[in-house]
Amino acid sequence: MKKIMVLLGAMTAGVMVMPVAAFAHVVVTPTQATIGERTAFSVSVPNERDDSVTSIKLAIPKGVSEVMPTVIGGWEITTEKDRDDVTSITWTGVIPTGQRADLGFKAQTPAGAGEITWKAYQTYADGTVVRWDQAPVEHADEEESTAGPYSVTRVQDDLAEEDTGAVATDTNNATLALVISGIALVFSILSLLWRRRKE
Numbered sequence: 001m002k003k004i005m006v007l008l009g010a011m012t013a014g015v016m017v018m019p020v021a022a023f024a025h026v027v028v029t030p031t032q033a034t035i036g037e038r039t040a041f042s043v044s045v046p047n048e049r050d051d052s053v054t055s056i057k058l059a060i061p062k063g064v065s066e067v068m069p070t071v072i073g074g075w076e077i078t079t080e081k082d083r084d085d086v087t088s089i090t091w092t093g094v095i096p097t098g099q100r101a102d103l104g105f106k107a108q109t110p111a112g113a114g115e116i117t118w119k120a121y122q123t124y125a126d127g128t129v130v131r132w133d134q135a136p137v138e139h140a141d142e143e144e145s146t147a148g149p150y151s152v153t154r155v156q157d158d159l160a161e162e163d164t165g166a167v168a169t170d171t172n173n174a175t176l177a178l179v180i181s182g183i184a185l186v187f188s189i190l191s192l193l194w195r196r197r198k199e
Helices: 002-016 158-198
Strands: 027-029 032-034 038-046 053-059 065-069 076-082 085-095 100-108 114-124 129-134 147-149 151-156
Touching: 027 151, 038 053, 038 085, 038 114, 053 100, 065 076, 065 085, 085 100
Parallel strands: 032 151, 129 147
Antiparallel strands: 027 038, 038 100, 053 085, 053 114, 065 100, 076 085, 114 129, 114 151
16 A cells, blocks of 8 residues: 555656646647637637746638637737738737736638648747747657647538438438338238148
8 A cells, every 4th residue: 555655646746747838838729620610719828937928929821711819908919911811910918927818819710621730929028939830749848948839720521520420320221221121021921921821
């Protein structure tokens, strides 16, 4: 019992000393959405450094349209455009050390299934820019790093999945009906033969 308690204590301590930065990603949610759907997105921006965050810039990937940032008190919001398409949103404000902000916007997801990669750039008061624009790598050491993984939203065609399920269900029902009809036919033939034999 004592050995088990020691082992549990060591595991807990190991979790407690994991690099704080591993939990400090800039994350865009939701992680799943439906094609061509108007969706509310949230950008979670934590600050676990010794300096205040002063701005966060989010690049808007191609295919994401009708982008509209949500007003948030104390923050200035600017957008960059290519013709009518918003290509980035920049929130300028202050996130003190040990605090976080949730910055929102609405947008329409792409018309086809796939992945949206959200690349973000987090600027601190001392001028340091942390780039959240790298492909996710397992077991990466991000402590005091100026680069980290981007967020991903998987866009799915729910209607197609539902249609596929419906087709499968219809096929199963048709097969069952055919089997029942076959059994009924066999019983009818056997019954007819039995009657003739009896006569």
